[in-house]
Amino acid sequence: MFTLTLTLDSLSIYIVAADIVILLSYVLYLFHKKRELAKATQTITEFITDYFTHTGAEVRVSCYQLEGLRRFVTLIESQPLKRFRYSNVLENNLIAHIFQKTGNTVEKIYWRFPVVMHRDAMLEEAKAEVETDDAYFLDVQNATNGSPTYKVSEASWDEFKGST
Structure with a gap:
């Protein structure tokens, strides 16, 4: 038969209580950091x-x-909007503004401009010629509506000066 005798004096009770308090405070610290990250x-x-x-x-x-x-x-x-064409200029200002207002450092900003258009939808839009308010798409549409073939011919200097 095996007998275990355990005597608890005041020093061992204090050590056990201190360990429990330290463990609980560490757990609370981890929860606080997680909440702080979510808030940020x-x-x-x-x-x-x-x-x-x-x-x-x-x-x-x-x-x-x-x-x-x-x-x-x-x-x-x-x-995709024309004002976001030079988004790299906007990034620096936005990062500085975020740090100034919230105190958090943003390392990098990534942009995503999803364009979901199927071939059938593109053909229908080309046929309907729906007008858009965005100048970026108007520029692209005007460039694609140009003639697909190049015409090269000689011109006099006066004709060249008159066209510019």
Whole structure:
């Protein structure tokens, strides 16, 4: 037969209680960091959405934290608009503005401009010639409506000067 005798003096009770308190405080610290991360991603997402809502652009924003760092990466999805043609200029201002307002560092902004058009839908649109408000699509449509063949011929210097 095996007998185990355990004596608890005040020092061992204090050590066990201290271990339990340290363990619980660490668990609470982990939950706090997780909530802080969720709040930071939500703050960045809401800020970018509001930023573009004031300009009249409809965007969907996703925000992700980089591994082990206090930096974030965002994904902005929008319809292809001419004002986003030079989005790299907008990125620097937006990153600085996010840091200034929320205190969070955005490492990189990725843009996504999905265009869902099937061949049949494109043919129907070409036939219907639906007018659009976006100048970007008008430029592309005008470029594609031009003649597909090139015409090369000699011209006099006066004709050249008159055409420019």
